[in-house]
Structures are given as structure tokens and as C-alpha cells.
Amino acid sequence: MGAFVAERLGEEGAWRQALVQVRDQARWNNRQRPWYVARYLLGEIDEATFLAQPFALQADADLALLQAVHADHAGDPGAADAYRRWLALPSWRRNLFAPTIEDAFVSWRLTVLEGAEVSPP
Numbered sequence: 001m002g003a004f005v006a007e008r009l010g011e012e013g014a015w016r017q018a019l020v021q022v023r024d025q026a027r028w029n030n031r032q033r034p035w036y037v038a039r040y041l042l043g044e045i046d047e048a049t050f051l052a053q054p055f056a057l058q059a060d061a062d063l064a065l066l067q068a069v070h071a072d073h074a075g076d077p078g079a080a081d082a083y084r085r086w087l088a089l090p091s092w093r094r095n096l097f098a099p100t101i102e103d104a105f106v107s108w109r110l111t112v113l114e115g116a117e118v119s120p121p
Contacts, residue, residue: 001105005120031055040066061093072109080113
């Protein structure tokens with residue numbers, strides 16, 4: 001999320017650089033979850049591969065958020081709807097511990113996508 005924000009604030013290439021770093025250096029961290037996230041967002045794996053990761057607890061909810069972030073980063077006008085689909089999931093499906101940085105990030109992105117100027121979380 002930090003690299004997404006950095007790129008939105010003008011640090012060109014921060015997003016891809018952070019994802020490549022995670023992919024190349026953090027394969028075995030946090031039950032491989034960050035590695036699968038990075039590879040999905042880089043377009044190296046598909047949804048089925050993401051969902052089949054070894055630690056699949058809440059992978060479907062994570063995928064919903066990643067689809068929204070990917071759409072947002074690409075400038076897809078459907079990004080706001082994708083974020084809303086993630087928010088529509090029960091909180092226990094989205095996060096093991098609530099509230100999370102993801103909740104704050106999604107709230108910020110929806111506010112921005114709806115046309116308001118607001119600082120990142």
C-alpha cells in the first residue's frame with residue numbers, strides 16, 4: 001500500500017519497484033502471502049494460482065481487494081465498484097484483525113475516486 005501511495009504522490013515507478021522487491025526477496029515471508037500478492041499484481045500469476053496458494057485463508061477476500069487495487073492503479077473506472085465489493089464482504093472475511101490499514105486505504109481510495117481531495121492514510 002505504501003508504494004501505491006508513493007506513486008500517487010509522484011514517485012514514479014515506486015509501485016513496480018516495491019512489487020519486484022517483494023517477489024525477488026520475500027518469497028518465504030509471512031506464509032508466502034506477500035509473494036503471491038506481488039506476483040498477482042505484476043501479472044505473473046492468474047486468479048486461480050493466487051487462490052491455490054499454500055496459505056489460502058481469506059485468499060478470496062484478498063483477491064477481491066487486489067482486483068480493486070489493480071484496477072485503480074491501471075486507471076480503470078470500475079475500481080470504485082471493485083473497492084465497494086470488497087467492503088461489502090463481512091469484516092471477518094476481509095480481515096482477521098479489524099480495523100486494518102486495508103480498511104483505511106480503501107476508504108481513502110473511494111473518497112479520491114469519488115472526486116474529493118484528501119490525504120492518504
